[in-house]
Amino acid sequence: MINLSQMLKELVRNIVGLAAVAVPISRRGPFRHVGGAARRAIRFDIWANPDSLLQMRKVRQQVAAARARHFLKGDIRMVGTNGKVARGTVDHNIAGARESADLDRPVVLVQVVSAIEKIRKNISNLDVLSVGPRSEIELFGIRAAGFSWNRIKAIDLFAYSPYVQTGDVHAIPFPDNSFDVVFLGWVLAYSKDQTGAIREVVRVLRPGGIAVVASDYSSEETHTRARVDSTHMQNSDQMLALFGEHAGYVYFRHDPQMPDIHMIMIAVEVRK
Ligand SMILES: C[S@@+](CC[C@H](N)C(=O)[O-])C[C@H]1O[C@@H](n2cnc3c(N)ncnc32)[C@H](O)[C@@H]1O
Known part of the structure; x- marks a missing residue:
């Protein structure tokens, strides 16, 4: 059975997580000409693999x-x-x-x-x-x-x-x-x-x-x-x-x- 309160908690956690990494990525240097889809993919990757920040x-x-x-x-x-x-x-x-x-x-x-x-x-x-x-x-x-x-x-x-x-x-x-x-x-x-x-x-x-x-x-x-x-x-x-x-x-x-x-x-x- 689906536990609604657990689902809501998970959803809120995900939104908070996404918001935290939804900082604008620079548009200068190598980041020029990088479109929205690539930017979203980068943000998602950081959110999904926070340890990658240790690089x-x-x-x-x-x-x-x-x-x-x-x-x-x-x-x-x-x-x-x-x-x-x-x-x-x-x-x-x-x-x-x-x-x-x-x-x-x-x-x-x-x-x-x-x-x-x-x-x-x-x-x-x-x-x-x-x-x-x-x-x-x-x-x-x-x-x-x-x-x-x-x-x-x-x-x-x-x-x-x-x-x-x-x-x-x-x-x-x-x-x-x-x-x-x-x-x-x-x-x-x-x-x-x-x-x-x-x-x-x-x-x-x-x-x-x-x-x-x-x-x-x-x-x-x-x-x-x-x-x-x-x-x-x-x-x-x-x-x-x-x-x-x-x-x-x-x-x-x-x-x-x-x-x-x-x-x-x-x-x-x-x-x-
Ligand atoms: C100078 S620090 C090096 C820290 C780190 N590896 C680095 O490269 O910056 C040396 C470390 O080795 C530990 N150490 C010294 N003798 C040791 C031993 N016999 N067994 C385990 N660790 C030791 C010290 O406590 C210290 O944490």
């Missing part, structure tokens, strides 16, 4: 910052750390979560991996783990690339977000061969056992899965700000060497050119 950096930033302000007023969950985690890691990163919830740098990791054809073709069916996202913006970038919410998992030493569970990269709380992609963005600098951390990344990746790892160039002088005591990372060879015999095809590598270019990054297929 816009400004939206990711606003949403991540607003949600961080909301959740950081409440409980922050934490995992007990061990001798493998550099001193000061959690305090430093909680401060970072407050100050830079809108730091959108992890999106570059996602862009690299989603350019890989075997990922791109099947992206909504792949299991992905983000290790150390700190704020939700990394997860929004992953979602925006086309991964499905129910296949995105995230662990960090502390968590305020319902999308993130507590966990340590040195003992990842998932079974062997659970993921097709693991993101490890700017996390290794906090590990005193980088080989052990990557061993865990390899363990939870499926054969042929892809690890995307990034860090900034680090030396005695450049590493004092975070007050951490991990091994310094200086180039992609050093990063790849952590994978040992498990390093397969390298899809992407990026090296620093000091003093201005700091990033070290690899996207490597795992052989096991």
Whole structure:
């Protein structure tokens, strides 16, 4: 039987939803000569797939910052750390979560991996783990690339977000061969056992899965700000060497050119 009141509620919700996105789309630049039917289709698509808005950096930033302000007023969950985690890691990163919830740098990791054809073709069916996202913006970038919410998992030493569970990269709380992609963005600098951390990344990746790892160039002088005591990372060879015999095809590598270019990054297929 049709429930009239439910139908009315649904109708009102739909009208409110449509009204909310019925903002005029610019008529300038590439939007000139775009007729009403295309404009309606665009509006409908946004209404039907609101997550597609996360493809816009400004939206990711606003949403991540607003949600961080909301959740950081409440409980922050934490995992007990061990001798493998550099001193000061959690305090430093909680401060970072407050100050830079809108730091959108992890999106570059996602862009690299989603350019890989075997990922791109099947992206909504792949299991992905983000290790150390700190704020939700990394997860929004992953979602925006086309991964499905129910296949995105995230662990960090502390968590305020319902999308993130507590966990340590040195003992990842998932079974062997659970993921097709693991993101490890700017996390290794906090590990005193980088080989052990990557061993865990390899363990939870499926054969042929892809690890995307990034860090900034680090030396005695450049590493004092975070007050951490991990091994310094200086180039992609050093990063790849952590994978040992498990390093397969390298899809992407990026090296620093000091003093201005700091990033070290690899996207490597795992052989096991
Ligand atoms: C510098 S932030 C990077 C945040 C984000 N991935 C990015 O690229 O901007 C490092 C994050 O890694 C987390 N982290 C550090 N050591 C970790 C460990 N052993 N296991 C899990 N997360 C860790 C920190 O708590 C922090 O949230």
